[in-house]
Amino acid sequence: MQIEVIVNLKKIKMEVDANEFLADTLRKYGILSVRKGCDTTCCGLCTVWIDDKPTLSCTTLSFRANGRKITTIEGVHKEADEFAQILVAEGAEQCGFCSPGFIMTVLAMKNELTNPTEETIVHYLTGNLCRCTGYMGQLRAIKTYLGVQ
Amino acid sequence: MFTLLNLVQPDTIEAAYKALVEKRNNIVLGGCAFLRMGSQRIGTAVDLSRLNLNYIVEQNEYVEVGATTTFRDIETNPLLNRYFNGVLPEALSQIIGIQFRNTVMIGATIYSKYGFSDLLTALLALDTEIELYKGGRMSLKSFLESSFEKDILTRIFIKKNERKANYQHLRNSCSDYPILNVAVSKLNDQWKIVVGARPQRAIIVQKASEELANLELNSKNIDRVATMAANEITFGTNMRGTADYRKCICKVLVKRAIMEVLQCK
Ligand SMILES: Cc1cc2nc3c(=O)[nH]c(=O)nc-3n(C[C@H](O)[C@H](O)[C@H](O)COP(=O)(O)OP(=O)(O)OC[C@H]3O[C@@H](n4cnc5c(N)ncnc54)[C@H](O)[C@@H]3O)c2cc1C
Ligand code: FES
Ligand code: FES
Numbered sequence: 001m002q003i004e005v006i007v008n009l010k011k012i013k014m015e016v017d018a019n020e021f022l023a024d025t026l027r028k029y030g031i032l033s034v035r036k037g038c039d040t041t042c043c044g045l046c047t048v049w050i051d052d053k054p055t056l057s058c059t060t061l062s063f064r065a066n067g068r069k070i071t072t073i074e075g076v077h078k079e080a081d082e083f084a085q086i087l088v089a090e091g092a093e094q095c096g097f098c099s100p101g102f103i104m105t106v107l108a109m110k111n112e113l114t115n116p117t118e119e120t121i122v123h124y125l126t127g128n129l130c131r132c133t134g135y136m137g138q139l140r141a142i143k144t145y146l147g148v149q
Numbered sequence: 150m151f152t153l154l155n156l157v158q159p160d161t162i163e164a165a166y167k168a169l170v171e172k173r174n175n176i177v178l179g180g181c182a183f184l185r186m187g188s189q190r191i192g193t194a195v196d197l198s199r200l201n202l203n204y205i206v207e208q209n210e211y212v213e214v215g216a217t218t219t220f221r222d223i224e225t226n227p228l229l230n231r232y233f234n235g236v237l238p239e240a241l242s243q244i245i246g247i248q249f250r251n252t253v254m255i256g257a258t259i260y261s262k263y264g265f266s267d268l269l270t271a272l273l274a275l276d277t278e279i280e281l282y283k284g285g286r287m288s289l290k291s292f293l294e295s296s297f298e299k300d301i302l303t304r305i306f307i308k309k310n311e312r313k314a315n316y317q318h319l320r321n322s323c324s325d326y327p328i329l330n331v332a333v334s335k336l337n338d339q340w341k342i343v344v345g346a347r348p349q350r351a352i353i354v355q356k357a358s359e360e361l362a363n364l365e366l367n368s369k370n371i372d373r374v375a376t377m378a379a380n381e382i383t384f385g386t387n388m389r390g391t392a393d394y395r396k397c398i399c400k401v402l403v404k405r406a407i408m409e410v411l412q413c414k
Contacts, residue, residue: 001156018156018194021185039150041182042324047248053221054248059182063156064198105247126324127246 003066007031008075016062022048023057025065026072033073033100037129044128047101048072054108073100079107086145092137098130106142115148151184155193159200166282166301168195177301179257180219182249195301202256202303205229211278211306216256220268224250232307233275234413236314236332240271245324260302262293262350265326269293270345271316273353274332276308293350312336313413317402318346321389328390329398333406335413338362342374342403347384347395354378357403366411375404 004013007026016025023046026034036058037045046058049071073080080103087093102125109116109124116124121142130138143149159165169175174192178184202215205226212228223229224238244250244267258268259279269289277289281300289305314334318327327346334341340361345351357378364370384395 019153040186041249041252042245044246044248050251053251055251056182056248059180059185059252061178061181061196063158064196101248108247123242124247127248 001063003063005065005067006069008071014062018061018063020062021058022050022060022062022065022070025062026057026070031072031074035097035100037097037101042127042129043098043101044105045098045101047104047128049104049108052108052111054105071104073104076104076107079110083107083141083145087138087141090137090141090144092133092141094132098128098132102128102130102138106145109142110146116146117148118143121146121148151187151189151191153191153194156196157193158196158198162200162282162301162303165195165197165200168193169301170299177257177260179217180253182253183257183261197256197301207309208306211308214255214305214307216254216302216304218255220244220250220253220255220258221247223255232309233312233314233334236271236274236316236334237268237307240267240316240318240330240332243267243318243320243323243327255305256302259289259292259305260300264348264350265346266351267316267318267327267330267345270330270343270351271314271332272305272307273345273351274314274316274334274341274343275312276310276336278306278308280304280306290353293352310336313410315406315409315413317406317409319398319402326389329395329402331399331402331406333403333410335361335410340407342378342406344378344382344399344403347382348387348389349383349385352382354381354403356381361407366407371404371407372400374407375400378403 023034037043041059047054048057051069105128157168172192177195197217202217204215206213220241224241229237279292280286280303283300284297312334316332318330320327330345332343340358342354342358357374360374379396379399384392386392
């Protein structure tokens with residue numbers, strides 16, 4: 001079936017199977033930042049925004065994206081780059097595999113919350129797993145990025 | 150992963166129901182998080198997106214929630230944060246992460262009657278009714294206790310009243326399934342103690358709930374009722390905890406929840 005989606009502000013017609021999940025469709029159309037890290041809806045690596053809400057693209061059937069606005073890290077390049085510089089400065093990026101989903105969640109948090117506490121930040125990011133960093137460097141980077149204590 | 154042979158997106162609930170019951174292996178799609186964990190071969194998948202069931206509205210007597218509303222919509226809804234001491238947002242906020250809760254749906258969760266559910270335990274402590282397209286409207290308690298023909302859960306109704314409520318849970322790690330969960334609520338002198346993830350489905354602990362109405366609520370009596378609650382119901386063993394462990398935890402969580410409710414404004 002054909003769906004029409006706005007991906008990173010560009011209207012795209014996509015051919016999808018009823019069975020197909022959004023993460024696979026986006027990769028098929030060349031958006032390679034979107035990746036899958038688990039098979040259990042738990043790692044958050046596949047996070048994209050659907051109508052500005054962080055959502056699991058590994059679990060969203062592609063036909064449900066019809067007519068909706070999808071944002072991936074390619075669509076928020078400037079903000080992602082700014083945050084990534086802070087991550088690197090804090091030594092909070094190692095293999096970088098988790099970064100696309102993690103950064104999309106951090107940027108969504110910045111849009112959604114004002115002056116979050118450390119507890120709120122940690123809670124917002126519970127759905128993003130990282131096998132390398134131990135999270136403390138990431139937390140420091142987020143606090144610096146958001147300008148909170 | 151499931152295999153889906155055919156997909157329909159009906160414009161009316163009547164058409165959705167007709168498509169659902171046409172064949173045994175036809176099913177309704179929720180947020181698909183649980184479905185994708187299995188390997189079901191689905192004949193026709195019925196998608197409810199066109200039925201406008203994604204809403205939370207305040208009616209005169211009830212808060213009405215459509216079946217395709219996501220957990221995150223409930224969690225961030227100002228109305229549901231205001232009512233019942235925010236017990237529903239609190240119960241949902243522990244489940245995996247934001248992106249997951251933006252994906253999974255309330256109708257799917259209630260219809261599936263999961264034993265581990267955080268949502269069902271909290272909803273059962275409130276005065277909740279649900280509506281099935283064919284089976285009609287009934288209390289959540291009756292729904293959980295009975296079995297029904299294949300149906301579509303369309304809406305839930307939570308009675309707006311002065312019920313004070315609190316939710317407690319224990320997990321091995323945050324975002325894991327709960328080992329046990331408890332919700333306690335109080336409306337005037339009527340108490341409800343609900344225990345879920347036993348690991349069986351949530352139930353109201355009847356005698357202990359009634360006992361609370363007859364007592365002066367000091368520490369000793371609350372301890373006694375918490376012990377009574379843990380003795381009144383059965384627990385099971387699974388990879389997350391033994392029945393004995395759950396029974397011990399139950400006393401603690403029930404006591405905490407009662408004490409929290411007493412503090413509620
Ligand atoms: C890895 C993982 C961890 C989880 N951890 C927790 C947890 O800690 N606590 C907790 O409470 N929950 C947990 N859950 C359950 C989750 O919160 C949802 O309850 C579950 O995923 C079902 O919601 P869904 O939208 O994904 O439904 P789906 O997977 O789409 O559907 C589930 C079932 O419901 C049926 N269905 C869907 N909508 C309707 C409807 N309107 N009427 C009738 N039938 C319908 C479907 O046909 C299917 O059989 C977890 C789930 C997963 C996958
Ligand atoms: S790939 Fe792990 S949550 Fe989507
Ligand atoms: S940096 Fe390696 S998984 Fe996060």
